[in-house]
Amino acid sequence: MNRPCSRVACSDEAVATLTYVYADSMAVLGPLSLSFEPHSYDLCARHAERLSAPQGWQVIRHQLLGEVGWGA
Template sequence: MARRCARPDCAEVASTTLAYEYATSTVWIGPLAEESHPMRHDLCERHADRLRVPQGWQLRDRRDVLPLPLFGRGDALAS
């Protein structure tokens, strides 16, 4: 079943997954993760493109890079 964008009022199908890595203040965007995860958010293409990160954070767009190491590391994001 297709997952939906996490943004309110958005009915688009999610195509990317967003993850916050608190240890390095990095926001990662990658291909849609196989499983949903409480620490990750699924976004549609449009909202991923428009994403802005909090001040002091950096954004890493890895949508063109496969595989995405961070997204395969299980609990690496838990903090």
């Protein structure tokens, strides 16, 4: 089942899931989760590639081996 991107006004298909670890000031972006998680955000390839975090935060990007970019 396809899920849309969580960004407002974007209806592209989601390919990645974003979660935040507030205690560690960390944003974690990985492959699309198998099911919808209420405290995470599903992102399309365009929004996953453009993801940035506030100053002082870390962005951790987990991609599958052999994968080139999001949604490839």
